[in-house]
Amino acid sequence: MTTLLFTHESGLAHVSPLGHPERAERLEAITAALAGPGFAALARRAAPLADEAEVLRCHAPEHLAGIKAARPERGWSQIDADTYMSPGSWEAALRAIGGAEAAVDAVLSGEAANAFVAMRPPGHHAERDRAMGFCLFGTVSVAARYALDHHGLARVAVLDFDVHHGNGTQDLLWDEPRAVFVSSQQIPLYPGSGHADETGAHGQIVNLPLRPGSGGAEMRAAWRPALARVADFAPDLILISAGFDAHRDDPLGGLNWTEDDFAWITGAICDLAAKTCGGRVVSCLEGGYDLDALAASVAAHVTVLMERGQ
DSSP states (O other), rough: OOOOEEOHHHHOOOOTTOOOSSSSHHHHHHHHTSSGGGGGGGEEEEEOOOOOOGGTTTSSSHHHHHHHHTSSSSOOOOETTTTTEOOTHHHHHHHHHHHHHHHHHHHHHTOEEEEEESSOOOTTTTTTTBBBBTTTSOOOHHHHHHHHHHHHOEEEEEEOOOSSHHHHHHHHHTTTEEEEEEEESSSSSSSSSSOOOOTTTTEEEEEEEOOTEEEEEEHHHHHHHHHHHHHOOSSSSSEEEEEETTTTOOOOOOOOOHHHHHHHHHHHOOOOOOOOTTEEEEEEEEEEOOOHHHHHHHHHHHHHHHHOOO
16 A cells, blocks of 8 residues: 655646745645655646535635635735635645545545645635635635535544634534544634533533644643543544644644654554544645755655555
C-alpha cells in the first residue's frame, strides 16, 4: 500500500491581496518540500473538481449561491474582513473538496493506506451559512459527510490540530452523532471559540484549549486522553484538519510546537487508526503561514504518513 498526495495547480490560482498570509506561496513551499528525494515513493494525483452539489452535504443552499455569486471577473471580492475570492477561487475550493473526497474513495477502497490533500483555500472556519477565516467551504466536514452517507460508514472522527479553533467544523458537525470532532487550539485566539464546555448536541465534540506559549509537552498531555476517547468511539475512518500554524515560528499563532511535535501527533493518530480502522487516514491542509516552518512541518507530517502506510 502507499500514501497518496492530492493537489492541483488551481490551488495557486486562488490569489489573495498582497500581504495576505493565506497566499499561493504556501502551496508552492509545500510542493517544493515534497519534491525532495525522500518523497519519491509518494504517489501523486490531481485533485478532481467536485460537483457543486457536494457543498450542500454541509452548507445551506443560500451559502453556496452566495459564494458562487461573489466570484469576481478580475481582482478580488471581499467576503469578510480577511476572506477574499479571486477569479480562480471557486475552482480551487471545489477541487479542495474533490481532492478530499477522492482521497476518501482511495483509502476506503484499499487503493491507498492514507492520503494528504494539499489544497487551498483552507476550510475549517467556514460555517453552514458563513465564509470566514480565509475559508469558503468546510472541506473536511463535507468529506466526513461524504464518507458517512456515500460510503455508508457508521462512524468517522475528525481531528484538528490547527492553532485556531475549527469553529466551522464544530458548527457543521454539531448535531452529527456519527462524527466525533476533537480540536486543539490556542485560547485566547481567533475565532474565540473552542472552550472545553463546547461539547456538541450529542457530547461528541471535544475541545482542547492550549495556553499561549505552551509547547509539545502540553500538547501531548491534552491529546493522549482525547485519542483514547476517540478509540472508544471506534471510527471507521479518521480525517485530519492539518494546520501547521502552531509552529513556534508562525506569525498568526502563539504556540511553541516544532516539526517533531507535528510528527508526534501524526504518529499518534496513525497508531490510533491502525487499532480502530485499518490505518485509514485522510489529512487535509488547513493553516500554516511561515513558509519555511510550513514546508518543514508538512514534510514531517507526510513522512510519518508514508512510514505508517507501508
